[in-house]
Amino acid sequence: MSKGHRTQVKRERNETKVDKRPSAKLSNARVSSRKAGFVLDAIRGKDVNEAIGIVTYSPRYASKLIKKLIESARANAKNNNNMDENNLYVAECFAGNATNYKRMHPRAQGRAYSILKRNSHITIILDEKKETIKNTTKVEDKKEAVKGGNDGAES
16 A cells, blocks of 8 residues: 655655766856857766866867866865766756746837846766777688679670
8 A cells, every 4th residue: 555655755756866966057047058059069968177288278168167166066076975976977967947037129110129148057967987898809800702702794
């Protein structure tokens, strides 16, 4: 029948879905999610040190914000999760839309056009690299003799 109070059941269910990976989130960043996405696409899947190098020399405004986020997530991984900084990489990074500032721009004949100053929520999730064992077995190339050349016509 019943396994406990509804809030207790929800709490137990939600504890199993908790993501343990270190992350950092910047809410209401004053940059559009599309423009932040260009920088995030460049660092997705990269090593943390390599990602910081890419972001440091990127000319975009969002790169300054994202550099701070990466360093914050790396510090979270070291202090909270006891992870090795050298094995970290950017597992996930994304930017979602936040609330927009609405401004008006005066136009001809007393009209006013609206301007949306877009904001975004930027999230970076790091993870530790899994050590893979490389198999050094050699695969023999099998070559088959083909009659009649490359075009497949028999003579």
